[in-house]
Amino acid sequence: MEEINSIEVVPCTESNYLKPFRVVSVLIFNTTSHCFILVKQFRPAVYMCEWEKAKTKTPQAAEKTEEGEASESQEAQPASEEESSSQWPPASAGVTYELCAGLVDKPDLSLEEIARQEVLEECGYDVPASKLKRITSYRSGVGVTGAKQTMFYAEVSDDNCVSAGGGEPHEGEFIEVVKVPLHEAMTFAYDERIPKTMGVIFSFIWFHNNMSPKYKISTNV
């Protein structure tokens, strides 16, 4: 491993979206309703995956559910007959459940302050940065972006809710705020029909392992 000594770095001129970056994500727990607050986003890259998959199947086969996978037609049906007769999956095929998260693009702010802004913009909760607890950090997308991702935990209450959230439409964000009740969290985490990121699965289990003395959580998984 340490024999690698000839490294040439050349600029990637083809994309503005592959710049090295850092990311923060936040597991939000509402102590009033005992729910986790997630965001539901349409992800073009995920949609492309499903579109590629649909292309390789006949329309009939595409309707069948692969073992352990979500049915693309589970959440929403195509809007018209024209669409349903094509091999375009419904928009819901590109939707994933994720932790509230954002790019670290303000060098003068701490990670906690950036995480706090994301919680406010995306989910509508106004909590002080000092209430954010660091869970851990790791590398995401090691094959393409190599971003360092830092995960935080934030407890909020209904009193902290100041807006509906939803992200910044002018930045192209399509975000829906979703609540997952605490008692359904472990089932949600391991239900493969629900498209989600590893951050959601890990953080629910982290909560289960570390917060269960404080909050009761179902363990029947």
Add this chain to the structure above:
Amino acid sequence: MEEINSIEVVPCTESNYLKPFRVVSVLIFNTTSHCFILVKQFRPAVYMCEWEKAKTKTPQAAEKTEEGEASESQEAQPASEEESSSQWPPASAGVTYELCAGLVDKPDLSLEEIARQEVLEECGYDVPASKLKRITSYRSGVGVTGAKQTMFYAEVSDDNCVSAGGGEPHEGEFIEVVKVPLHEAMTFAYDERIPKTMGVIFSFIWFHNNMSPKYKISTNV
């Protein structure tokens, strides 16, 4: 969310590496030595992140360790004075610990069979596909690739070890096989100085939660 109904898909002509894909990953546990088997890889994208970070700091500041982060110089020193006087981090700054993993690029093989091949090629253990237990699946790199990743668990023994592993050098893989003793696993998972993927952290904790009746694991974290 379901109001998204105008989707235009245009080919990405700039890169061969951003095609939609599926990925398998495998948590390998050696029941003879009670160790997890990970791979240590040099990731150009991760190195780029560290290089960008180093550029924004003075050489002196770059040597300081940010709170909760690994020191880039911890594992390996630059090979020459010329290198150390530049702002190029050592090659070790681009290294991450990961689960054994690979792209699903053979449509006639099952996910288990592809996972089996990766365990053999990367880590040198020959185990039947039928011994692979599916843990869960999720979306990785939702912002860029949207890959669907399926995670498996494989128990191996020293008897299954048929080669040193190391991947396929002609495919540009630089892989070192690394053992993490069971009793150090939870400390390893949460030690932010050790660069790793979320898959490693999650799968160690999954093992802790689901295999602990069978194998004793330290819980002092």
